[in-house]
Amino acid sequence: MSRSRALPLAVALVIVMAGLFLASSLVKRLIGTTEASARVTQLTQASRRSDSMSPRYSESGYDITPLQRDRVATLxxxxxxxxxxxxxxxxxxxxxxxxxxxxxxDGVYVCVVCGLPLFSSQNKFNSGTGWPSFYQPFDPQHIVRKVDTSLFMVRTEELCARCGSHLGHVFEDGPPPTGERHCLNSVALKFYEKSAALPPESQPVNAGGGSGKTELRSATGEVAYFAGGCFWGVQHYFKLGPGVLDAASGYMQGHVDHPTYRQVCTDTTGHAETVKVVFDPKRITYRRLLEAFFVMHDPTQLNRQGPDFGDQYRSGIWYVSDEQRREAEAYI
Ligand SMILES: [Zn+2]
Incomplete structure (x- = not known):
């Protein structure tokens, strides 16, 4: 009885160890065969359709990169x-x-879907129309305006710049100084009182270390490259790291210059979805980034990550110095 139990356990252990070895070999192979200095130039920005998918930041320091359709659907x-x-x-x-x-x-009104700050209590006024009204947005770049000809009228619809959700309409009969009346649906907004803690998606990038705008422009820290499945998730997690100055999505390897996202999705360009991490080594070590990388993704899933299948989702680490190479190999 005990022997028949022990045998399947041993087989299972061998399978698990073989899986770990394969994953380890894969990552080591990527490290060992890649000349970082040559490959760095291949980190080309992704594009969705013909539009650029490179990260976008508003003047007030928020990430306003349009979310992918499936991400919006999930939210x-x-x-x-x-x-x-x-x-x-x-x-x-x-x-x-x-x-x-x-x-x-007093407080801020954020998008109920994605959390982007859209309006401030400082600009709210009583329009008498029956809908929450503001004379200006939190940041003009957080709102997209679109002509709406429904209901036999020509109006200007307002959408969230990050997730594309419908918010309301803007009219030109508001009070000074703008003369605008942003007429919103309450359910499209979520209110956070001034003293409340905001979730990460409602904060400027690098909120822990000053304004995102300042840090992005002075991002002169060390660089590291990681591929661990869909780059948006990897980018999101790295951005949460204290001492991470910036994280941007792009591609590594591959044999097509400046590929579009659609091209990469055909599985024929050979690219891996990769995140470029710029970090301040005095505040966060490369070792700590490695630890986070192996927590945020599962390298034992060959050429996939969760529901995403295809070699564009393969695992990879690209070193930019011998020291990074030594640390990565030692950690693996
Ligand atoms: Zn939104």
Whole structure:
């Protein structure tokens, strides 16, 4: 009885160890065969359709890179039916019914879907229309304006710049100094009082170390490259690291210059979705980045990561110095 149990256990251990060895070999091979200095120039920015998918930051220091459609769908799936109807189907809530109409507290109004700050209590006014109204947005770059010809009218629709959710409309009959009236649906917004802690998605990039804008422009730290599946997730996690000055998505290896995202998705260009991490070695070590990298993804999943299949999702570490190479090999 005990012997028949021991045998499957031994087999399972061999399989697990073989899997770990294969993954370790894969990463080592990537490190060992890649000349970083030559490859660094191949980190080309991704593009979605013909648009650039390189990270975008607003003047106020927030990440306004448009989210991919499946990411928006995942976030929107958490909304209640009314918020979903209004933000994803361009609906309008009944006048005088929204819960933020009479909110007079100090704070910030963020997108209910993606958390991007959209309006400030400092710019709120009573328009008498029955919808929360503001005379200017938190940052003009956080809002996208679009002509809306529905309901036999020509209006200007307002959408979240990051997730594309419908927010409301803007009219030119507002108070000074802008003369604008941003007319919002309460359910498209989430309010955080001034003293409340904001979630990471509602904070400027590198919030822990000053304004994102300043740090991005003075990002002169050390560079490291990691591939661990879909680059948006990897980029997101690295950005949370204290001492990480910037994290940007792009591609490594491959044999096509400046590939589009669609080209890479055909699995024929040979690229790996990769994140360039710029960090301050006095605040976070390369070793700490390695530790985080092996927590945020599973290198034993060959040429895939979770639901994403294809060799563009393979694991990889690209060193930029002999010291990084030694540390990475020692850690693996
Ligand atoms: Zn949004």
């Amino acid at each position: 929107a799936a958490k909304l209640d039916p009314e918020a979903y109807r209004i933000t994803q189907k361009s609906g309008t809530e009944p006048a005088f019914c929204g819960n933020l109409l009479d909110n007079h507290k």
